[in-house]
Amino acid sequence: MSSPFLSRVRSVCRLRGYSLRTEDTYIYWIKQFIYFTGKRHPADCGPKEVEEFLTYLAVVRHVAINTQRLALNALVFVYRHVLDQDLGDLGFSLATKQRQLPSVLTPSQIRRILEFLDGRNKLIFEILYGSGLRISECLRLGMGFFVSSLWSMQSPTHRAGLSLPFTCFRAQKSTEARCNRKRSEQTQN
Secondary structure, eight states: OOOHHHHHHHHHHHHTTOOHHHHHHHHHHHHHHHHHTTSOOGGGOOHHHHHHHHHHHHHTSOOBHHHHHHHHHHHHHIIIIISOOOOOOOOOOOOOBOOOOOOOOOHHHHHHHHHHOOHHHHHHHHHHHHHOOOHHHHHHOOGGGEEEEEEEOOOHHHHTTOOOEEEEEOOOHHHHHHHHHHHHHHHHO
8 A cells, every 4th residue: 555645746747747657666766765764754854865865876776877867856856846845956976887788689599589489479579579669568559459461571680581570550659650760760771
């Protein structure tokens, strides 16, 4: 059961039009801050505790700078929009850990992965690899999005000698736009 304070944070997020993922992430960092301060209410804390928490993230937990910024954004949101308090200038240690670049699989590694997959999992993998969708976006696609025709998409896999069947779907505008951008980028290459 959520506390009245966290319920209030959720309602302010929704009133301001934040996505559910942002809302969940902010709630996570607010809880981490509350635990860090010995379960004190954020209204009883101030800029000093926020500085200590952000420094703790960088020095003790060795988080990446983007993670530290996300925690900072969550706390600034709470103090500014929920508690109506200004934190002022915060003097905390910045994280030094850099973001890790994602690993890219070679076409032969993709072939080996596809050999071990079948059915639903293979289709999901092909959609993810062929379209550039995120996992959550792909899993949200329902049967209503799919059309019976199959087509092959010009993709890095096609150029590498892999022909991945890709099920054509009527997607939401953002997904359609992303697919169109991918196709135009691939034709330019």
